[in-house]
Amino acid sequence: MASASPASPEPPGADTNARPATEPPAEPPAEAPAGAPTEPGTLVRLDGTVLDRSRPALCADDLGVLRGDGVFEALLVTDGRPVLLREHLDRLARSAAALGLRPPEPSAWERCLAAAIARHGGGDAYARLVLTRGRESGGPATGYALVDPLPATTLRARADGIRVLTLTRGTVTLPPGRAPWLLHGAKSLSYAVNMAAQRWARAHDAEDVIFLAEDGMVLEGPTSAVLLARGDRLLSPPPELGILPSIALGALFAEAAERGRHCAYARLTAEDLHGGDGLWLVSSVRLAARVRALDGADLPPGPHHDAVAALLHAACRNPAADRPHRP
Numbered sequence: 001m002a003s004a005s006p007a008s009p010e011p012p013g014a015d016t017n018a019r020p021a022t023e024p025p026a027e028p029p030a031e032a033p034a035g036a037p038t039e040p041g042t043l044v045r046l047d048g049t050v051l052d053r054s055r056p057a058l059c060a061d062d063l064g065v066l067r068g069d070g071v072f073e074a075l076l077v078t079d080g081r082p083v084l085l086r087e088h089l090d091r092l093a094r095s096a097a098a099l100g101l102r103p104p105e106p107s108a109w110e111r112c113l114a115a116a117i118a119r120h121g122g123g124d125a126y127a128r129l130v131l132t133r134g135r136e137s138g139g140p141a142t143g144y145a146l147v148d149p150l151p152a153t154t155l156r157a158r159a160d161g162i163r164v165l166t167l168t169r170g171t172v173t174l175p176p177g178r179a180p181w182l183l184h185g186a187k188s189l190s191y192a193v194n195m196a197a198q199r200w201a202r203a204h205d206a207e208d209v210i211f212l213a214e215d216g217m218v219l220e221g222p223t224s225a226v227l228l229a230r231g232d233r234l235l236s237p238p239p240e241l242g243i244l245p246s247i248a249l250g251a252l253f254a255e256a257a258e259r260g261r262h263c264a265y266a267r268l269t270a271e272d273l274h275g276g277d278g279l280w281l282v283s284s285v286r287l288a289a290r291v292r293a294l295d296g297a298d299l300p301p302g303p304h305h306d307a308v309a310a311l312l313h314a315a316c317r318n319p320a321a322d323r324p325h326r327p
Contacts, residue, residue: 040053040148040149041053041120041125041146041147041148041149042116042117042119042120042146042147042148043057043116043144043145043146044112044113044115044116044119044144044145045057045112045143045144046104046108046109046112046143046144046145047112048111048112048115050115050116050119051144057144058142059135061135061136061137062132062134062135062136062142063132063133063134063135063136064130064132064133064142064189065132066136068188068189068190068191068192069099069132069133069189070099070101070130070131070132070133070142070188070189071092071095071096071099071101071130071131071186071187071188071189072092072128072129072130072131072187072188072189073088073089073091073092073128073129073187074126074127074128074223074283074284074285075088075126075127075128075129075247075284075285076124076125076126076127076284076285076287076316077117077120077124077125077126077127077147078124078316078317079122079124080117080118080122082113082117082127083284083316083317084247084248084251084284084316085110085113086106087247087250087251088129088247088284089106089109089110089129091187091245091247092109092129092131092187093106094185094186095185095186095187095188096131098180098183098185098186099133099183099186099188101131101133101141103131104131104143108143109129109143109145112129112143112144112145113127113129113145113147115145116145116146116147117147119147120147120148123149124149124150125147125148125149125150126147126148126150126154126285127145127146127147127148128145128146128147129143129144129145130142130143130144130145130146130189131143132189150285153207154285154286157207157286157289158286158287158288158289158309160292161289161290161291161292161301162206162207162208162281162289162290162291162292163201163205163206163207163208163291163292163293163294164201164206164207164208164209164210164221164281164291164293164294164295165200165201165204165206165208165209165210165294165295166209166210166211166212166270166273166294166295167197167200167201167209167210167211167212168211168212168213168214169193169211169212169213169214169219170214171213171214171242172213172214172215173213173215173217173241173242174242175240182242184242184243185239185242185243185244185245186244187244191222193222194222194223195222197209197211197222198222198223205296206293208221208222208224208281208289209221209222210226210270210273210281210291210294212270213241216269216270217237217241217267217268217269218237218267218268218269218270218272218273219237219241219242219243220237220243220244220246221281221283223283223286224246224281224282224283224286224289225237225243225244225246225248225249225281225282225283226268226273226279226280226281226282227249227252227279227280227281227282227288227308228268228272228273228276228278228279229276229277229278229279229302229303229304229308230272230276230277231277232261232262233262233263233264234252234253234256234261234262234263234264234304234308235263235264235265235266235268236249236253236263236264236265236266236282237265237266237267237268238265238266238267239265241267246282246283246284247284248282248283248284248287248312248315248316249282251312251315251316252282252288252308252311252312252315254315255311255312255314255315256311259311261307261311270295273291273294274294274295274297274299276302277302277303277304278290278299278301278302278303278304278305278308279291279294279299279302280308282312287309287312287313287316288308288309288312290305
C-alpha cells in the first residue's frame with residue numbers, strides 16, 4: 001500500500017525505533033484526479049499531497065496501525081477556520097514529546113490543514129491531525145490531516161444531550177510524573193479502551209461514559225472532559241489526576257473567567273455528579289453535551305445549561321480565543 005507523509009526527524013537520544021524523515025517513497029500515493037468521486041471528507045499528507053480517501057494511504061506495517069504508536073488531535077472547523085488551532089498544535093507537540101517523537105513544524109501542519117479545509121469546502125466540519133512513528137520496517141514518520149463533515153450524532157448530542165454511565169478505568173490516581181511511560185496527559189492513538197467503553201455504554205442504553213478511578217475519583221470521558229455546575233461555580237477534575245488537559249474546557253474557563261464566573265479544577269466523586277446543578281461532557285468537536293441521565297437516573301437541565309453552551313460557543317467562535325490554556 002502507499003506510504004503516508006514523512007514528518008520531522010527524531011531528536012538526539014530518542015527511541016531508536018524512531019527514524020529521521022527522509023525523502024518521499026519513489027512511488028508516492030496516487031493523488032485524487034480532479035473531479036473524481038471520492039469518499040466523504042478529505043485526506044492530505046503533511047507534504048501537501050491530496051489523496052483519494054477511497055484508496056489505501058498507509059503501509060500495513062505502519063506502527064500507528066500495528067501498535068497505536070502515534071499521537072493525534074481533533075478540532076472543530078467553523079466557517080473555514082480551525083478553532084483553537086494554536087492550542088491543538090501545542091498539545092500535539094507535547095504528546096509527541098511524551099512518545100519520543102519530534103513533531104513537524106507548526107507551519108507544516110497549518111499548510112496541510114489549510115489544503116484539506118479548502119478542498120472540503122464550506123460548512124462546519126471537524127479535522128484530525130495524525131502523526132505516527134512510521135513503518136516498522138524503517139523509513140520516515142507518517143503525518144496527515146483528515147477533514148470530515150460533522151456527524152449527525154454530534155449535532156444530536158449538542159441539541160438533545162446524552163445518557164451517560166460511570167465506569168471504572170481500573171486505575172489509581174498517581175502523583176504527576178510518577179509513571180511517565182503511562183503517557184498520562186498525552187493524546188495517543190491507543191484508543192481501544194476508550195472505544196470499548198463507549199460500545200459498552202451503547203449496549204446498555206447510554207451514549208457515553210465518565211471514567212472513575214478505583215478510589216472513586218471522577219476522571220474524564222473517553223473523548224471529553226467532565227464539567228459540573230455546583231451553585232454558581234463551574235468545576236472539572238484536575239489534570240494532575242492523569243487525565244488529558246482539555247482544550248475546549250480551557251477555552252470555556254477562560255471565557256467564563258473574563259465574564260466574572262468562578263471556575264476551578266476540583267476533585268469530584270460520582271456522588272458529586274448526581275448532586276450538582278448541571279453536568280456536561282465537553283470536547284473540541286461536540287462542544288458541551290449536557291448529561292441528561294447518569295447511570296439511569298434523569299438529571300434536570302439546571303439553571304446554567306444555556307450559559308455554559310453560550311460560553312463555549314463564544315470561546316470557539318471568537319478568533320481571539322487562541323489564548324493560553326488556563327483554569
